[in-house]
Amino acid sequence: QSVLTQPPSASGTPGQRVTISCSGSSSNIGSNTVNWYQQLPGTAPKLLIYSNNQRPSGVPDRFSGSKSGTSASLAISGLQSEDEADYYCAAWDDSFWVFGGGTKLTVL
Amino acid sequence: QVQLVESGGGLVKPGGSLRLSCAASGFTFSDYYMSWIRQAPGKGLEWVSYISSSGSTIYYADSVKGRFTISRDNAKNSLYLQMNSLRAEDTAVYYCARDGAPGPIDYWGQGTLVTVSS
Numbered sequence A: 001q002s003v004l005t006q007p008p009s010a011s012g013t014p015g016q017r018v019t020i021s022c023s024g025s026s027s028n029i030g031s032n033t034v035n036w037y038q039q040l041p042g043t044a045p046k047l048l049i050y051s052n053n054q055r056p057s058g059v060p061d062r063f064s065g066s067k068s069g070t071s072a073s074l075a076i077s078g079l080q081s082e083d084e085a086d087y088y089c090a091a092w093d094d095s096f097w098v099f100g101g102g103t104k105l106t107v108l
Numbered sequence B: 001q002v003q004l005v006e007s008g009g010g011l012v013k014p015g016g017s018l019r020l021s022c023a024a025s026g027f028t029f030s031d032y033y034m035s036w037i038r039q040a041p042g043k044g045l046e047w048v049s050y051i052s053s054s055g056s057t058i059y060y061a062d063s064v065k066g067r068f069t070i071s072r073d074n075a076k077n078s079l080y081l082q083m084n085s086l087r088a089e090d091t092a093v094y095y096c097a098r099d100g101a102p103g104p105i106d107y108w109g110q111g112t113l114v115t116v117s118s
Helices: none
Strands: A009-013 A018-023 A035-040 A046-048 A063-068 A069-076 A085-093 A098-099 A103-107 B003-007 B010-012 B018-026 B035-039 B047-051 B058-060 B068-073 B078-082 B091-098 B105-108 B112-116
Touching: A009 A018, A009 B068, A009 B091, A018 A103, A035 A063, A046 A063, A046 B105, A069 A085, A098 B047, B018 B035, B018 B047, B018 B091, B018 B112, B035 B078, B035 B105, B047 B068, B047 B078, B047 B091, B058 B068
Parallel strands: A009 A103, B010 B112
Antiparallel strands: A018 A069, A035 A046, A035 A085, A063 A069, A085 A098, A085 A103, B003 B018, B018 B078, B035 B047, B035 B091, B047 B058, B068 B078, B091 B105, B091 B112
């Protein structure tokens, strides 16, 4: 069982906006920033959002992140077929990293 | 560009040992914390261990504490994970990752598969 809670699945049609939630506690999300990773099928995870809402160079601005209290969200606007992937949230917790269980995004 | 290349995975019997290696390039290895993260087949990500840039600070997940040992050789730009007393539940793809502590884990290797089975 993962420390951070994510919905196991999400879906949307091309062009839609979808959001993925991530719930934690005061020791992780409540005290530290949240990072998001995208894992395309058969590949290693890739950093998508860091420090709650910052995008690394090369990540489209269709991807955005937010945090409030002990929860965080990833939003994807203008959904595209290539966004079909697993998405994971992560945060520092005292002395170690914790991850969400992952959300499988399906583009219908 | 940052490159992390893992090696050393394979099939091992329960109770056996394996040593994973990660060769780093494209950045100043000795400036960064490094982590090992694993992913069991069809499952999510699980942080395993990290080591500070100098090697003086090390943490392990409870699931591997006492069985796994992380180490690094900054002269060889290499990270290691010695895995002893392996169990079936250790079966996973093991990723080496650059840990930007206190910033994010920002680069991942392609992973190496460890299978623990009799």
